[in-house]
Amino acid sequence: MLSLPSYIAGKAVTSDSWIEVTNPWNNEKVGRVASINRDALETAIQAHLASATPLTRYERSRILNKTRDLLDARREELAQLITAEAGLCLRETRYEVGRACDVFAFAAMEALHDDGQTFSCDISPTGKARKIFTLREPLSLIAAITPFNHPLNQVAHKLAPAIAAGAPLILKPSEKTPLTAVRLTELLYEAGLPGHMLSCIHGDLDEITRPLIRDERVSLVTFTGSAKVGKEIAHTAGYKKTCLELGGHSPLIVLEDADLDLAAKLACEGSFRNSGQRCTAVRRILVQESVVEEFTRRFHALAKSYVCGDPTDEATMVGTVIDEAAAISLEKAVQDAVNRGASLLLGGKRHGALLEPTILADVSRESTLGTCECFGPIAPIFRVRDLDDAIAYTNATPYGLSSGVVTTNLESAIKAVKGIKAGTVNVNEIPGYRLELSPFGGVKDSGLGIKEGVIEAIKFMTTVKTFSLPW
Template identity: 85%
Template sequence: MLSLPSYIAGAAVVTDRWIDVFNPWNGEAVGRVAAIGNDQLHAAIEAHRAAHEPLTRYERGRILNEVRGLLEARREELARLITSESGLCLRETRYEVGRACDVFAFAAMEALRDDGQTFSCDISPTGKARKIFTLREPLSLVAAITPFNHPLNQVAHKLAPAVAAGAPVILKPSEKTPLSAVRLVELLYEAGLPGWMLSCIHGDLDVVTRPMIRDERVDLVTFTGSARVGKEIASTAGYKKTCLELGGHSPLIVLDDADLDLAARLACEGCFRNSGQRCTAVRRVMVQEGVVEEFTKRFLALAKTYLCGDPTSEAVLVGTVIDEAAAVGLEQAVQDAVNRGAKLLLGGQRRGAQLQPTVLADVPRDSTLGTCECFGPIAPIFAVRDLDDAIEYSNATPYGLSSGIVTRNLDLAIRAVKGIKAGTVNVNEIPGYRLELSPFGGVKDSGLGIKEGVIEAMKFMTTVKTFSLPW
């Protein structure tokens, strides 16, 4: 069993208070992390706010590239660690390490890019013989709070842009999956990142997390997680920048001209990958009435191939959700739909923290599955009359993160892009498709419209300074 420290500005700190981490598949203790107190939080903030010689662009790029190489070299070790603390199957955790490698590779590229602007002042009748220039300066301190569902890649999306921008960061990973986060922090130190650039802390909500969010010495709080917690952070943070990447209730719209084999594959991948624990997962499969029967037949046949079981088995495609309590809540949501008239076509059975891939037809729109984000491998199918009906229902929930549409008609695809109120609309692809470099974020209860992705995160972790010179 791993016993890992908190890190305060590069120094390992072990206390007599531990947070235990359990394997959701078998309930075994797989590790623990040392919890700090408020005094140590204060010491971390002071260490990061102290004056330091900034890293050059070359140094930041070199460190980020080195981390990418270290991740590649330890891909299998890290994948198995993520599986042990999250219950995700090895297919998902190996894929996650690969995504994290992309994050660091792209951040290394962007660290070298000078994104300053130049403006000639003689373009105005009253202009002078001057030029105006811009440059970006890093924030003094970023607080990053990450969720359990992508315990390595979500951390990478906070830390790599911060390093690329030159902004010191205090990381507070999820207490349910902190082990892989600590290992990533150790790789950053190994690659040569100075301690004053990064801390990784664990501790109680009222002792560590809320005081860090409120502290006026923190310039930015970046958080990925639920809408409920995100709104609490927004009200707690006070006068500072916040980047809130929150929940979703993403639709996959299947029109009557769609390639139904493609639609079935996208629905399976969108609903069941990562045990359905993605904020961009497909939560509502909306199928036009004329093809709903044929789509359901093809979808059901493919869904039956998504083997559920021991996440360490190479054949398994769906592991557990994060804990038994989460699985119980999913089970209740399925039962609510059945009680309201939905037909259970596949799955629905729970074993501990594992819920089998579940498919339901004729799901009422006012059911829990139709209105709420249910974070698990569930595929509720809703019949829609036409694209207008689908767009209206897509927009009917408080969320607006991602969406997808399957159609051969470009005009209809463009109507969906324009009509769906969400941060992403993907055509003939799952709602969650993205590059680690491209902008990503939602509206409404899915976030404040501020984007993640390496480039956008770097922008938000810096401020623009303008200066002018005679020319």
């Protein structure tokens, strides 16, 4: 069993208090991390605020590229670790390591990019013979709080942009999947990142997390997780920048002119990948009535090939959700849909933390699945009259993160892009499709509109300073 420390400004710290990590598949203990106290948190904050020689753009880029190389070299080791602590199948965890490699590669590119601007002041009748210049300066201290569902990539999306920006960061990973975050922290140190740029800590909510969020010396709190927790963070943080990437209730809209084989594939990938534990996962499949029967037939046939079971088995395509309590909650949501008249076409059975890939037809819009984010491999099918009905129902929930529409009609695609109130609309692709570089984030209860993705995150982790000179 792994016993890993907290890291405070590059120094390993252990204690008599440990947070244990359990494998969701077999309930075996796979590791533990050392919990710190309030005094240690204060030490970390002071260490990051102390004056230090800033890294040059070249140095930041070199460290990020080296980290990418280290991740790639240890791809299998990290994939196995994520599988052990999160219950995700190896197909998913290997893919996640690849995504994290992209994050660091893109951040390394952006670290070299200077987006400063120049303004000539003589363009105004009252202008002077001067030029105004802009430059970006890193925030003094960032607090990053990451979720369990992508133990490596979600952490990479906080750390890599901060390093590219030159901003020190204190990382508090999910207590359910902290082991991978510690290993990534160690790789960054190995790649040459100075200790004063990064701490990785673990501890109690009231002893560590809330005080960190509340501390006025923290310039930015960046958080990925549920809307409920995100709103609490916004309330706790006070007068500081927050980047809140929260939940989703993303639809996949299938219109009568759609390629139904493509629609079935997107429905499977969007609903079942990562055990359905993506904020951008397909939560509602909205199918036009004229093709709902044929779509359902093709979707059901393809979904039966998504093998679930032991996450370490190479044949497994769907592993567990994060724990048995989460699976029980999902099981209740499925039963609620059935009680309201839905037909259970596939799956629905639970084995500990494993919920089989599940398809339900004729689901009520008033059901739990129709109104709430249910974080697992469940695919509820809802009938819609037309695109107007689909857009109206898409917008009827508090969330607005991502969406997908399957159509061969350009006019319908443009109408969906314009009409759906969400951060992303993907045409003939899953709602969650993105590059690690491109802007990402939602509106309404999915976030405050602040975007992640490497470029936007770097911008938000800096402030713009203007200065002028005679010219």
